[in-house]
Ligand SMILES: Cc1ncc(C[n+]2csc(CCOP(=O)(O)OP(=O)(O)O)c2C)c(N)n1
């Protein structure tokens with residue numbers, strides 16, 4: 036197992052008799068935790084009392100969902116485990132969307148929840164909820180601590196499980212009497228997970244088989260997901276792609292794994308991916324998937340996906356092999372180790388015909404939009420932000436068109452730079468995620484590029500940013516619509532815009548009321564200056580860009596279509 040800090044016993048176990056709440060705090064500190072997100076309540080008061088003067092940074096969200104997204108984004112931005120605390124009942128229930136978001140994107144989060152007294156469990160006690168039952172499907176693992184003797188071990192196991200193998204959220208439910216009970220530790224606390232095994236190296240024969248196929252391939256494509264970022268394997272990916280001369284396409288979560296300014300980059304594939312990535316995948320003779328899971332937004336119609344290709348799948352999670360698409364050569368293990376070993380056996384090949392075909396597609400169908408309008412195009416706002424931040428900001432997003440335009444028009448150049456809810460597609464993620472990312476990366480520029488309705492869902496967290504002096508920036512691409520819903524209604528429901536329009540508040544006023552700077556931009560000529568001002572602000576700043584209301588995201592692979600059946604290519608061509 037890879038995690039050093041959790042597999043050995045630490046200081047926390049060496050001292051004299053302590054209350055459970057103190058054991059929790061000492062164990063967290065011993066595990067290297069320095070930041071916690073959390074919200075109090077009755078049955079976590081013993082723990083909060085111990086946190087009163089603990090040497091930890093503590094950020095209180097306005098809603099536990101926000102706290103969970105903050106811990107999640109903190110983990111995505113830092114590579115460490117994010118920690119969130121909530122009380123029983125409503126507090127724990129409010130975590131579920133955040134846990135499901137982290138689960139779908141394989142993000143290491145440890146949630147500690149209070150529970151009613153052990154003797155009351157099952158009595159419908161005040162603020163009792165079956166937290167382990169409710170969160171079982173949205174966590175990698177969860178447990179309830181029934182005896183203070185087990186407390187330190189279960190917390191250490193939670194960190195180990197969350198951060199190793201395919202990472203994910205783990206919840207530990209701690210009844211209030213266990214927090215109060217005293218325990219004298221008998222010294223070293225041993226992890227007791229005999230069935231939890233991580234294969235890290237990858238089978239040498241499988242690696243050689245993969246290398247042989249790659250070396251022979253005329254038309255290969257590397258298809259990279261968020262797993263490469265979790266595995267901190269971006270340097271190995273770059274070395275391999277350059278050594279063997281392979282084109283690289285990425286999922287939404289994989290986007291920041293490969294420098295998009297490099298010629299091998301095909302940008303994002305899938306439903307709103309680039310035409311050149313989608314064509315390349317459909318016409319390749321070999322698809323090399325790394326840390327990706329072939330989800331439906333990527334594959335389109337499964338039967339027609341890369342149907343002439345052999346498929347290599349490198350993944351830490353054996354359960355994801357051949358789950359959606361049948362794989363010819365699986366290699367199970369840590370992407371960092373496997374990519375390095377694989378590169379050793381690869382040879383450089385020109386593949387001139389393949390690369391010239393790809394550059395034809397790139398020339399014909401780049402991501403484009405019509406900027407010859409008086410209205411503000413959302414894509415233009417993103418490009419302007421990309422220019423002024425030199426492509427170097429940490430970007431969080433809402434869900435919908437705003438998220439897809441970020442994926443298309445902000446070019447990323449390093450890992451942990453794009454923080455977005457891919458798997459669950461959680462509206463309301465962007466703002467709390469910006470808070471969590473800024474806490475992890477205090478010196479960097481963090482920008483939430485959000486949709487108006489995504490922002491509506493968690494906007495109270497702006498106050499959390501103000502209170503904690505986190506200078507996050509928020510660009511609301513305010514089209515007045517649930518734009519992605521409207522786009523589907525326009526294309527597939529005869530423009531019947533059923534319930535996809537809601538009135539919005541004045542976001543600059545909202546920002547000011549919450550103690551942030553608020554700017555409204557209605558004219559295209561003001562966009563660049565507003566971005567400049569926003570980037571200079573030392574306090575949280577919200578810019579309400581009143582963008583073109585009925586802009587669509589192109590290209591688009593409609594649900595159930597195969598990747599090469601893209602709509603909107605004629606529109607992209609007509610803008611040339
Ligand atoms: C919590 C949640 N509820 C509903 C949805 C379904 N949904 C996906 S995109 C979208 C509209 C998003 O609107 P907005 O945030 O304004 O973004 P836009 O598409 O306009 O950029 C909706 C309702 C979702 N993804 N998440």
Ligand SMILES: [Mg+2]
Pocket residue numbers: 486487488512513514515516517518
């Ligand atoms: Mg919108």
